[in-house]
Amino acid sequence: MTRVLVDLLFFTGKQGGTETVARQVYSRLAERPGWEFVGYASSELVAAGAEWFPGRLIDSGLQCDKRPQWAWGEVFGVSRAARSVGADLIHSPANFGPPRPGVPLVLTLHDMLAFKRPEFLPSKAGVLPTKLLISGAARAASHIVTDSEAARADILEITGRDAADVTVVFPGGSGVRRDVAEQPRSGLFSLGNRMPHKNFPRLLEALALLPEASRPVLTISGSHGDDPLRAVAADLGIEKWVDLRGWLTQDEVENLYRTSAAVVFPTLFEGFGLPVLEGMERGCPVICSDIPVLREVGGDAVRYFDPLDPADIARQIERTLADPAARATMVEDGRERAGLFTWDATAEGMLEAFGRVTR
Structure with a gap:
């Protein structure tokens, strides 16, 4: 049995696309033979509920919206939690993760916005800390997963990692299909x-x-x-x-x-x-x-x-x-x-990445 400590510190129940990807992937990993998942979560996510997560949640006691608390958790708390539960692997699914994980780390790095277009970050004061946190996790990662070939090219350019270290796992669709003539549309x-x-x-x-x-x-x-x-x-x-x-x-x-x-x-x-x-x-x-x-x-x-x-x-x-x-x-x-993009394929791609660093 491979025990995975999943870094859920960045999620609050309202974090948009990165949270959607994690929710869709982990809702498909329940009862997978040979895998056990433990979530290290922000207090906001624990309060909001994460019924999609296929394992127990540890309340970190840290609030994502209080950024010094959250940053401390990424740098120190995640690796400590991994040691405390005897994790074989850490997965950090939201760009940030521990710079000294202590066990293999799979980092999902969705984009390199802070490096390619730092002017788009909401706070100039946050640019350097964001870069430092991402860089530390990217150096420490045993493997990096990203969402597209465009993002992969940026990651390889900026981090200097070998091409074999970065895998594209496309996000998927919900499988929802609507009839064209279902009802009038406007706006x-x-x-x-x-x-x-x-x-x-x-x-x-x-x-x-x-x-x-x-x-x-x-x-x-x-x-x-x-x-x-x-x-x-x-x-x-x-x-x-x-x-x-x-x-x-x-x-x-x-x-x-x-x-x-x-x-x-x-x-x-x-x-x-x-x-x-x-x-x-x-x-x-x-x-x-x-x-x-x-x-x-x-x-x-x-x-x-x-x-x-x-x-x-x-x-x-x-x-x-x-x-x-x-x-x-x-x-x-x-x-x-x-139809070319499915969450089932995304979930399988993540398991392949986990297996790559634990074999």
């Missing part, structure tokens, strides 16, 4: 946190360029607390066309995928791009940034725009909404493309 849906690289102000600028008579309502989810986009929409005079929903439950997100005419994803930088995949598999046309990683996900099934050009974003939105036949083709192509 646009976009989702993500409010970090600068998500590029929502330019999306709002694009919305303002559309004629009022045909301007769709844009719903944006993913904010915590006061939404900084509210002031942007007010300055542009488009408040009545912008619905800022904040953090939504999964059922609420599913309803928006089901009822929206298109998903718009204006990001400037990603490790993968789950909203593109999620939109395709739910029968919702996807319009997104023309960056290499999203080409890996969307292929020829989605419509692309220059994310730095609000006029081009507006043009692609207008073209898509005005052409029902094109939308129907995008739905069918997207559904086929999404």
Whole structure:
């Protein structure tokens, strides 16, 4: 029996894509012969509940939202917890991990945003600590897993690790399939946190360029607390066309995928791009940034725009909404493309990475 200590310190129940990947993978690893999983969790995650985790949780007593506590836990707490439970392996699934793990460490490194585009981090003061924490974990890792070939290239460039040390394990889709004629669709849906690289102000600028008579309502989810986009929409005079929903439950997100005419994803930088995949598999046309990683996900099934050009974003939105036949083709192509990505395959890829360092 191989005992894995899983570093869940960064998760709170509301951490977006990185938490989605961990939740989907570990919900598929229950009762796998030869594997036992123990989670070392933040106090927020313990309070929120993690029914998806296939083992017992240890409450670290540390709060992710109190960053000095969380950083201490990554540097010292995870390795101590691994020793205390007799772990054979540590998995750190959210970019950060112990610099001296004491046992083999598999690090899931979703992207190298702090190194490639540090200006996109929410705090300048956080850039150096973030780089130091990621660098320490990347050096210590016995193996690194990442989400895309674009992210892998960045990791190899920045860390200097051998190519054999970094494996791509694509995230998957939920398997949700929606009928094209399920119900009338209207409006646009976009989702993500409010970090600068998500590029929502330019999306709002694009919305303002559309004629009022045909301007769709844009719903944006993913904010915590006061939404900084509210002031942007007010300055542009488009408040009545912008619905800022904040953090939504999964059922609420599913309803928006089901009822929206298109998903718009204006990001400037990603490790993968789950909203593109999620939109395709739910029968919702996807319009997104023309960056290499999203080409890996969307292929020829989605419509692309220059994310730095609000006029081009507006043009692609207008073209898509005005052409029902094109939308129907995008739905069918997207559904086929999404079938290439499954969470079962993601879970198997993670087990292969674990086996690589414990054999």
